[in-house]
Amino acid sequence: MEGEAVKSNLVLILDYGSQYTHLITRRIRKLSVLSLCISGTSPLQSIAELNPRVIILSGGPHSVHADGAPSFPEGLVEYVEAKGVFVLGICYGLQLIVQKLGGEVRIGDCQEYGRMEIEVLHTAGGFFGSKQVGDRQSVWMSHGDEALRLPHGFQVLARSDQGGIAAIQNRERRFYGLQYHPEVTHSPEGMETLRYFLFNVCGVTADWNMEDVMEEEIKTIKALVGPEDHVICALSGGVDSTVSATLVHKAIGNRLHCIFVDNGLLRYKERERVMETFETDLHLPVTCVDATEQFLGNLKGVVDPETKRKIIGREFISIFDMFAQDLEHKLGKRPNFLVQGTLYPDIIESCPPPGSGRTHSHTIKSHHNVGGLPKDMKLKLIEPLKLLFKDEVRELGKILNVPEGFLKRHPFPGPGLAVRVLGDVTEGNALEILRQVDEIFIQSIKDAGLYDSIWQAFAVFLPIKSVGVQGDKRTHSHVVALRAVTSQDGMTADW
Numbered sequence: 001m002e003g004e005a006v007k008s009n010l011v012l013i014l015d016y017g018s019q020y021t022h023l024i025t026r027r028i029r030k031l032s033v034l035s036l037c038i039s040g041t042s043p044l045q046s047i048a049e050l051n052p053r054v055i056i057l058s059g060g061p062h063s064v065h066a067d068g069a070p071s072f073p074e075g076l077v078e079y080v081e082a083k084g085v086f087v088l089g090i091c092y093g094l095q096l097i098v099q100k101l102g103g104e105v106r107i108g109d110c111q112e113y114g115r116m117e118i119e120v121l122h123t124a125g126g127f128f129g130s131k132q133v134g135d136r137q138s139v140w141m142s143h144g145d146e147a148l149r150l151p152h153g154f155q156v157l158a159r160s161d162q163g164g165i166a167a168i169q170n171r172e173r174r175f176y177g178l179q180y181h182p183e184v185t186h187s188p189e190g191m192e193t194l195r196y197f198l199f200n201v202c203g204v205t206a207d208w209n210m211e212d213v214m215e216e217e218i219k220t221i222k223a224l225v226g227p228e229d230h231v232i233c234a235l236s237g238g239v240d241s242t243v244s245a246t247l248v249h250k251a252i253g254n255r256l257h258c259i260f261v262d263n264g265l266l267r268y269k270e271r272e273r274v275m276e277t278f279e280t281d282l283h284l285p286v287t288c289v290d291a292t293e294q295f296l297g298n299l300k301g302v303v304d305p306e307t308k309r310k311i312i313g314r315e316f317i318s319i320f321d322m323f324a325q326d327l328e329h330k331l332g333k334r335p336n337f338l339v340q341g342t343l344y345p346d347i348i349e350s351c352p353p354p355g356s357g358r359t360h361s362h363t364i365k366s367h368h369n370v371g372g373l374p375k376d377m378k379l380k381l382i383e384p385l386k387l388l389f390k391d392e393v394r395e396l397g398k399i400l401n402v403p404e405g406f407l408k409r410h411p412f413p414g415p416g417l418a419v420r421v422l423g424d425v426t427e428g429n430a431l432e433i434l435r436q437v438d439e440i441f442i443q444s445i446k447d448a449g450l451y452d453s454i455w456q457a458f459a460v461f462l463p464i465k466s467v468g469v470q471g472d473k474r475t476h477s478h479v480v481a482l483r484a485v486t487s488q489d490g491m492t493a494d495w
Contacts, residue, residue: 009033009205011198012052014040016060016070016092022345023183024056024090026389026488030194032206036387044073050265054086054202057093059181060227063107063145064092064099064173071096086202087172091143094168094177099174101151112141112179115186118158118166126169126176126201127157127193139166140186143179176201210395214247217384221251224382225337230322230327232320233258233339235286237274238412240341240385243397245284247384250400257335258284261316264292265416265425268439281403291319298428305419312415321378338379343393391488410442410456423463430478434461437480445484455487 015021015037026037038046040058047055056075062069068203077100080087089097095105120128120135128135147165150156157167168177177195182190189230198204225231233245235258249256260278262271271288276287281366298311320338328334385393390411397407420438421430436457445451460481468475487493 008049008051008053009207010052011035011054011056011204012047012050013037013056013058014042014047014072014093015110016040016062016096018059018061018091018181019404020181020183021058024058025344027183027191027194028198028391029208030191031198032183032208033198033204040071040072041070044075044079047076048079052085053204054088054198055080057087057089057096059091059093059142062092063455064095064105065107065145071100077101079126081173084174087176087425088197089175089177090183091179091181094179095143095145095147097175097177098147098150098168101154101170103147103151103154104149105145106148107145110144112143112160112162112164114141115139116141116180117161118180119161120158122155122157125155125157125171127197129196129200130192136191138187139180139182139190140184141180147177147179180449186487210392210399213388213392214396214399217247221248221382225255227336228258228333230255230257230331230333230335231337231339232324232327232335232379234316234320235260235274235278235284236341236412236414237270237277237409238341238366239390239393239397239407239409240343242282242341242406243393243400243402244341244384246282246397246402247399248382251282253485254285256284256339257323257327258286259320260286260288260291261319262288262290262313263295263312263416265295265312265418265431267412267417268435272278277403278407281283281406284399287323289319289323294319296426299424301424303423305422308418308425309415312418317379319442324379336380337382339382341386341393342381342383344387344389347386408452410451410454410458419460423461428478430461433478434459434480437482441482452466453486454484457482457484459483 003470011033013021013024013035022037025035025037036050040060057072060070079085079447087097090094099105105494115138117136120131123129123131123133126368131164141160147168150165150168151170153172154168154170156165157169160166164179169175178193181187182193186192199206231248231252233241233248233256235241235245245256246259247467258278260271275286275288279285295312295315298315299308302308302311324335385396388396394407417431417434418425421434423430441459442451442457445454445457460483462479462481465476465481466479468477485493485495
């Protein structure tokens, strides 16, 4: 019996650890459909509260046979069938569906990795409605296990050249599966496959846009912040904090109080340039605090980058607390909230991978907005951008009339040059050398007309020395590396 279809347009991705999972999130958002990604082992209640129309089970590095292999929560099958939710399994997700619904998965005789040709066997239903039987396409495979026997009621829609199952469906139960990765560019027709599945099969509507995101966030901020409450915003001069500040200012007006902290780890003339822009272009009331000695004093002798991040996060919060106390004396009321420009990738990078058995991730980095904050922090956080990717933040900034020059700025890490000096930042004149090199590098890129086509360019002070010749004399001095990468969303990059 067909369940009562949900009204929501949300596509919810359950993450099982694939390196491509968050590309799925991005690809679906590019179709103007809201997609969110949560842990594949999230409790059923968390999934039900989000009320998704479609659930996608991601790929992952695990085998469904392995002890402790991650799986969806007990009761999910009954929930989706009762609610009429569509389920798509990709790679490991397909194998989970097959195993949990009574089929059989085994270690593959012909394990498939990389580019592979598949052939369409049936066009009715899930993925290939715009194709013909016998049509072929190139896809990206990455699996060692394979579905040997499908659960009752399932149909094979496509097979690979090696005979492996490439696509399956059970239209009555609304379960679908792709053994390959449609979200990567190595599957050239993958986006069309996702588009057809979401719009033609699931009936999703393309109704997600940045104007709605802005209005929704303003409502959320107004609901969270009381009519008499005051808010502090930490401005760094980057895109994220600037858009965050502008959005919150639009919501609560002059009850927003901005602070810019010079931590001694900024780029060349950053303080002067940023303060001028805040005052002249953005018309934001900003207090500048020089905390160079405080930060560098606590970083003296510290080499480990993760420890640096923790120290810097702690010192920032200490300064914000003092700023809040000063405002309390002036206003007669202590600010309760702190605005930060946390983005979706920041949260993703600080999360534990499903099936890792750890409550903390094999951390890519402890983000200064996420993992670097002390537990006893007195201020409550407002993170209006925490569900957005960087390119979406720039789009939102345009709507908010943030100056284009700000929106095009390359990302700069919250801990500043501390994580671009590999070693003790207080040793010698490493910071000053790095500032000058970085300024020359960035200006050269701008002069060549390349700045806007590069996602991020920066210099790194290396903990080594090399020989050279200067002024007809042999030298033995420090080495600085130059790095420039391209990216669309800050999740994947290329040189």
